[in-house]
Amino acid sequence: MRINRIELFHVRIPLNFIFKTSKTAIDHRETIIIKVTDELQNKGYGEVVAFSEPSYTNETLIDSKYVLMYNYIPDIIRKDIKHPFDIHKWIKPFYPMALAALENALVDLYAKRQKQSIMDVVFSEGTNDDIYAGIVLGDQDVQTLIKQIDHYQSEGYVRFKIKIKPEDGFLKLKTIREKYANIQLLADANKSYKFQQINELKKLDELDLLCIEEPLDSVDFLEYQRLQKELKTLICLDESIQTINDLITAIELKAFKVLNIKVGRVGGLYYAKKMIELCRKSNIEYWVGSMVESGISKALHVHLASLKDTYIPGDLSSSNRYFKRDIIKPEIIVKNGIIKVPEGYGLGVDIDKASLKNYTIDYKKIGD
The missing domain is CATH 3.30.390.10 (Enolase-like, N-terminal domain)
Structure with a gap:
């Protein structure tokens, strides 16, 4: 072409x-x-x-x-x-x-x-026709978070990712877990903890989290290696892994157990596929994240999240959660907690x- x-x-x-x-x-x-x-x-x-x-x-x-x-x-x-x-x-x-x-x-x-479809072109394997949606809730006071969880549970969401920081992260998550014993819960610290705050991070082990994403304000995989040895909670790496070499190093050091893949961060589907293959070979769980993105990128991530061995389907939610009007049609829709993977050629939108x-x-x- x-x-x-x-x-x-x-x-x-x-x-x-x-x-x-x-x-x-x-x-x-x-x-x-x-x-x-x-x-x-x-x-x-x-x-x-x-x-x-x-x-x-x-x-x-x-x-x-x-x-x-x-x-x-x-x-x-x-x-x-x-x-x-x-x-x-x-x-x-x-x-x-x-x-x-x-x-x-x-x-x-x-x-x-x-x-x-995009997945037919990139992957030669079966995929799911729909995925469970997930919601990302920003760094807010706990009462606001509880109101939002109640609201999104009514729409069928069962998995919630909470943005946290050292000052109040544990207390927020503990309050949420005590109120919602059965929801799937994970935390994203966006590199806000120092390694010296390891005792604060170890408190998270009692909360039955799917994982803790990017806890450390560090680019040193050796610190992550030491932290993962101390934590029962699985460490998930996101922005720390930008290249194949980053991933290889982190795997060799046993610095983490889960990878969040975002196509834009890693340089495209070509590299995302290589990372998925490496995770599979190395017994590292992987899942697909999102970037507060328009429907063009979100549709792509929905396709990628339809792979059958993802750890969790993703933190992908409906278009209308973020925007009054998206730039795709049909928009990404969550119905009873489920997103239907777009059909058709290419992105399918x-x-x-x-x-x-x-x-x-x-x-x-x-x-x-």
Whole structure:
């Protein structure tokens, strides 16, 4: 296939609420939607999930936009590409979120050309037709969290991820666990604990958590190795694992037991697949996360979460939880706690062109 045109839509989507973690708070989501068009006028879409500030990883949205316009896109425009993964032969994942968005758009396009779904193109194995939804609740006071859990339980959610910090994380989780003995509960500390606070982390062992995500304010896998030896609770790594080499090192050191995979963070489906294969080989549990993302990236993660051996299906929820109007149709819908995996070719969703236009604050076109 030959890519004749690539368009970048820099969008700003208001959130329905302020989303808080231990490191940041946002009331809108800026992202970049990539649209690729081939010589037959087929179209594919991807999304840059970098944030405006380097609170999650060092790559920011402006970094992604620049490298796409002046490095990555010139490398593929009007070039014959046999398979989307071929771009990884000449583009290195120094800016993984930019690369992932471009690759994802090409995979969507390629799958449509092949009249297949994304999972048929990337994985040669059976997948589930639907997945259990999960909810992520931000760093809020415990009474607000309890009200939200009550609300989302009524919609069928059974799994809740709570953003925590050292000051009150244990007390929040303990209060929630005492009230809801049977819910599936996990915590995400977003690197807010120091290793010296190990005794605070060890308290979490009594709460029957699925895992504790990114507890340490550290890039040292040796500290994680020491911590996992002390904890019964499974350590889950997320932003600490950005490359295959990171994953290999963490596995060799027995620094963790669960991996959260986000396609944008690791540089695309090509690398996500390699990480899944490595986890399977090494008896590491894996699951699929989300990035406060639009429906384009969320649909991709729903597809990936349909693999049958995921530890938990993901923390994927409905479009209308985050946005009054998403940029895909049909939107991602949770019904009785279940998300139906999109059917059809490619991502299996269409673009709401009016919504995309309404949210766009900058537009670039490269090619014909």
